Amino acid sequence: MTPEQQLERVRSSFAKQGLMATLGATLGNVLPGMVEIALRPHPAISQQHGFVHAGPVSAIADSAAGYAALSLMPADAGVLTTEFKINLLAPAVGERILARGRVVKAGRTLTLAQAEVFAETVGQEKLIALLTSTLMAVKGRDGISD
Amino acid sequence: MTPEQQLERVRSSFAKQGLMATLGATLGNVLPGMVEIALRPHPAISQQHGFVHAGPVSAIADSAAGYAALSLMPADAGVLTTEFKINLLAPAVGERILARGRVVKAGRTLTLAQAEVFAETVGQEKLIALLTSTLMAVKGRDGISD
């Protein structure tokens, strides 16, 4: 695949994630090894105090890191998260929540990636979470090529 | 609070989580130090391969562990997750996904909890994820008492 085909694979895979539509999440910049996903806080994704629940924050951070990994994987590989760790630094409130995933080290089988999550309010951005994840390149499994 | 009031606080707090309704998640058993949350796989919460996305799996595991912690906290405390780690062992597919959270060690400020997540199919259950989380008891902050 050309680099542009790699990035197109990320975009079309994102469109297949039913969860992203449900959360109202949208794809931002997509570059080799770096992917952004954003969402807007609203009551349908909140926890009991009105903040965005850790689940959607984790979901966009995990997907941003996972797609950053996929953007560097060969055409016949799909990506699966094997584990992640997230530190939640501040409540997820504001106009927009943006996750920026990037590859730390790409390996043949395992890739290490991180995602920073920012809360944006009137032009300011604040780091609210940091995720580290291990992604596995999966080959030869039916239905998994993205 | 009496133990029953503690458990009632968990139930009413769960009902306030907009995300849980959006995901179609429901509360199962609620005991002191142990809380269950379940959801049914459907396309609106899937990732690109049709499995339940790691986000909802993490969301119910995080909430089950968090409410297990809240069930042991004093009346004037609310609960916030400061960090969690999740290992994803197998794809989240089946009839029902069940997260069972329990407290490992309750502290005055920080509580350690775990949640096991099972995929259930025709009476069988399979461990698909394990989450470990740190919960903070928050006092004296507006709007946080659950």
Add this chain to the structure above:
Amino acid sequence: MTPEQQLERVRSSFAKQGLMATLGATLGNVLPGMVEIALRPHPAISQQHGFVHAGPVSAIADSAAGYAALSLMPADAGVLTTEFKINLLAPAVGERILARGRVVKAGRTLTLAQAEVFAETVGQEKLIALLTSTLMAVKGRDGISD
């Protein structure tokens, strides 16, 4: 290998870990899927406050979990830790620090294990740390068969 040969492999591998001798760590019970390692607090393994440093606590917990995994692996596989997470619940002080590792889920390539770490004082034991780790079965790499 017979189960007894599996356990003997763990014992002889432990004896090759230079670090364990340096830390004064000793092997306790060794069973299929469960391994114990202990050490005694002393100034040579302390941090600045006189507690046992998180490093040796992590080292025996990681090794106990790793050997629990190795005890279930085929004869031609060696074990490597790919990642671990540890929560430190209380200072590591007392007469003896004991790590008990056990396998959560054994897979062909990746195994998930946990280790609980206890501080023992006059017959009492207190949970002071919880480690979760991912172990990889490594085959066909020179010098790695344990």
Add this chain to the structure above:
Amino acid sequence: MTPEQQLERVRSSFAKQGLMATLGATLGNVLPGMVEIALRPHPAISQQHGFVHAGPVSAIADSAAGYAALSLMPADAGVLTTEFKINLLAPAVGERILARGRVVKAGRTLTLAQAEVFAETVGQEKLIALLTSTLMAVKGRDGISD
């Protein structure tokens, strides 16, 4: 404390860590929010395959991150690690292992830090591990002011 006193506190605290002498670890650069610790591979800190054991790698990474945090804490606070996560990317071999810790977000009670660990061989350096840790500022506890 002046910034220089802050850094001096890190240096004198490091000298009190019995473990660091036992491992042969040495302090490198010490700056506000950034601390380096190095060690040289030798059999006394090895695991069964002859690599440096994950324990010493974790120990210097945890201490580098912890001292980066301490370098920004008030004079009456000591630092304790409450949890860390480490991804081990490649075997720890080479002439020197260097951990570089830096603060991601300093808070009043909790600080998030990271440490990258590099293996150096004839002028090349390779990222072999990434640690993320949560440090707690401890006040008013006997014997803890560093």
